[in-house]
Amino acid sequence: MLLRSLIALLILATPTYAAPGDPWEGTWRNSSHKRLWFFQDGDTLWGSASNRFRYIARVSPDGRTIRGTQFEKSRTQYLFEYTLSADGQDFVGDYVALSGATDAVPSSTNERMSGYRAETDWVRTELVDVDFVDANTPFDSILNMNNPMHVAWINFQAPFEQPDAPRVDIDDLPIPDAGNAGLWQVIDQQYGQIGTVAMDEDASGFVASGQVRIPDFQGGIPLLATFTEYSNNQTLDQASFKIVQSGDTQFATVNIRPGAGEQFDITFDGDFLGVDRRTMQLVWIEGSIPPLDPIDLSTLEIPEPGDFGLMRVTTAVHGQIGTVNWNQDRETLKVTMQGQIGIPEWLDGEPLDVIILEGPNVFDDAISLSHTASGTTVTMPALVEEDEGDQYFVTFVGAELSDNLNGDYTITVTHIPNSRPTTGTPPQEDLRILRIDTDRIPMGLAVQVFEAPLRDAPVIGTLPSDATGLVMRQCNPLLSDEQLRLNGEDLYNVMADRFCLVDAPDITGWVGGAFLTR
Known part of the structure; x- marks a missing residue:
């Protein structure tokens, strides 16, 4: 089954939340902090997650549950069912990969997914050309709310409420040094917080260790708890509790799954520590991830500016990690960013030659990282998202580089103002000096x-009819060199259906090309 196109026209606007009639509509962030955009129209929902995933689903009559199919750009398909919280601010549910394009049989065990509502960064103006192509299986057979195949793989473990039992005295328990994934509260379903653990995470899963106290086990003596989660095989998940005084250790098989928000749900298999069915959660302590040493930018080369200048490369954790130049081919529209960066979690942050490619098709996006000293080069697909304000978000699979980069790794590439080359300007640069056509x-x-280059985008200012000396930075769609040399009516004919980004003395923004001339 192929998802051929799902195109939504979006404009930037003041953040708002979804209307009560469409409770799923809006911007969300899932448990991996990735943005999801959901568009709801009654009992039907469409969505996307960056340029990598597309969603289509049916909404239950009460509006609380969505059930449908998720498509990955690799053409992998997933069934999913997510349920909205009572206040409409969170969701949780399961998804599972399909074994083939037509038989719709789950091919793996369930995976847990959760998310929370974020500020909406768009307003839907129109939904255009929703066209699904499937030569074998009618979509309704997959989306039918009554189809039993959507029930067979659902296996919920709902997050539990905090208990009313007296608070456990944990003040005398030591708090461990934070692991690379920070510190996590250990929450018992019956007693609330019973201790704190430090989590170290890599591509295979995580190990979290620290002292806890369980009131109904040997009078609540301190225990050294260790939780081990294997991402690829839940049947191997394990918990152990070591009595600090005696060293005796009890082991248990557990099921550890991601829960709502930044947490993991832990279910013990059978009777353990005196309770028939014990359930716990690990809940992340915000801000507890220890910072890595920043990159020494003086060790990195700054490249020559590209057609559009230079760009600063940053991460949310480390700040700036390097500088690249910015070029775009006017014919193919392919963007190339090239320079040097350092990734603290890989090769100790040593200088890396980086090339980032963003093409007109998401399958063209890629990132290449080369370490000259060792001769190591890693090239992999990437998801390159262009944002307003001359900025790109580049996401790739960090686990391919290092065990310290579990899952996706995202860098932000932002244009450095006034970095366009001012010397050796090619002759056609003068052709970019325009005025308003009186x-x-x-x-x-x-x-x-x-x-933004949209008729319905927010207006940020005006230019007088006699404005001159406007520097055209780019047009959407781009102009070829041949078109850039046109004059008079010929120039108007190619500019009439474009928006152009211009620099004026007091403002920079997008102007209808029909109003620009030489």
Whole structure:
């Protein structure tokens, strides 16, 4: 089954939340902090997660549950069912991969997914050309709320409420040094917080260790708890509790799964520590991940500026990790960013030559990292998302580089103002100096300047009809060199259906190309 196209026209706007009638509509972040955009129309939901995933689902009559199919750009398909919390701010559920394009049989055990509502960064103006192609299986057979195959693989473990039992005295328990995944509270279903553990995480899973106290086990003496989770095989998950005084250790097989938000749900297999069915959670302590040493930028080369100048490369944890230049091919529209960066979690942050490619198709996106001293080069697909404000988000599979980079790794690439080359300017650069066409805008009137190249984008200012010396940075769609050399009516004909980003003395923004001339 192929998802051929799902195109939504979006504009930037003041953050708002979904109307009560469409409770799923809006921007969400899942348990991996990735953004999801859901568009709801009654009992039907469409969605996307960056450029990598597409969703289509049916909404239950009460509006609380969505059930449907998720498509990955690799053409892997998943069934999913997510349920909304009572306040509409969180969801939790399961998804499972399908074994084939037509038989719709789950091919793996359930995976847990949770998410929380984020500030909506778009307003839907129109949904265009929703077209699903499947030569074998009608979509309704997959989306039918009554289809039993959507029930067979659902296996919920709902997050539990905090107990009313007296608080456990944990003040005398030592708090361990934070692991690479920080510190986590250990929450018992019956007693609330019973201790704190430090978590170290890599591509295979995590190990979390620290002291806890369980009131109904040997009078609540201190225990050294260790929780081991294997990402690829839940049947191997294990918990152990070592009596600090005697060294005796009890082991248990457990099921550890991601829960709602930054937490893990732990279910013990059978009678353990005096309780028939014990359930715990690990809940992340915000801000507890220890910072790594920053990159020494003086060891990294700064490249020559590209067509659009230089860009700063940053991560949310480390700040700036390098600098790249910024070029774009006017014919193919492919963006190339090239320079040097350091990744603290890989090769101790030593200088890496990086090439980031962003093409007109998501399958063209890629990142290449080369370490000259060792001769190591890693090239992998990437997800390159362009954002407003001359910024890109680049996501790739960090686990391919290092065990310290579990899952996806995201870097942000942001344009450095005034970094475009000012010397050796090619002749065509003068062709980018434009003015407002007074033949089309009478004196005394003004031309609107938009935040984005859309007619419905927010207006951020105006230009007077006699404005001159406007520097055209780029147009959408891009102009070829041949088109850039046109004049008069010929120039108007190619500019009429474009928006152009222009620099004026007091404002930078997008202007209708029809109003620009030489």
